Amino acid sequence: MSETCLTFDRLALGYDRRVVLHDLTGELCKGSLTAVVGANGSGKSTLMKAVAGILQPMSGLCRHDASRIAYLPQQAELDRSFPAQVHELVGLGLWPKRGLLGWHTKQDKLAIVRALHAVGMDGLENTPIDALSGGQLQRCLFARVILQDAGLILLDEPFNAVDSATTADLVRLIRHWHAEGRTIMVVVHDIELVRRHFPQTLLLAGQPIAWGETADVLCEKNLRLARQVEMDRVAAAQNAFCASGHYAQAAQS
């Protein structure tokens, strides 16, 4: 039997008192590669934040047994104006070893150069991060993940706004990490990409719709159910908004 890396038990997540994802129960096996899919607002990023330990459950359990986690949030959540160069951004992957203000040894510098080589960014060590394209930045963030050397890797929409060549390179890296036995969860919007490269899929719509082998999960019946649950959820939220009186206030202003 495969070992478990991540366990959810009746997990409910949300913000303030609003639940955005509920009733998630299940396990992720060590060494598995799972795509997390669902419509906008279905709770994918929220789940990644909970696994990363940034968001506490409202109820239920979210537990992992990885000694190290690498978490890559959506690019939109990164501050690109921060005055840093590529080697500094990538070198942050070493902070568990060196601390945030630690000096990098000769070996560390070599490791940064190697990681940049692995993502096709040779020679860009001293480039300011605000001069990078979206695809180049994503490659650098993957180089940082390489240095983090984590057993559990969480990637939130890594293929967003990157071209097909970059997507292919990033998928190759993810498959390489998978072959190394790491456990990987990736939020992906491109269903065809998921079908091609991800053995396992978790389909969300504010609750789990299906979870398991990708071919089974992404059948027409489940996708239709996810759309229906999503539409019901949006309608319920609109009704609650109208009933609260905010709608009348908004219409008057």
Ligand SMILES: Nc1ncnc2c1ncn2[C@@H]1O[C@H](COP(=O)(O)OP(=O)(O)OP(=O)(O)O)[C@@H](O)[C@H]1O
């Ligand atoms: N910090 C926050 N405070 C309050 N509500 C939030 C916060 N972050 C997300 N939400 C809300 O939680 C719900 C789920 O958001 P989440 O970002 O998890 O969705 P998602 O499935 O990742 O969507 P997308 O595909 O658009 O990235 C949405 O209704 C969103 O508005």
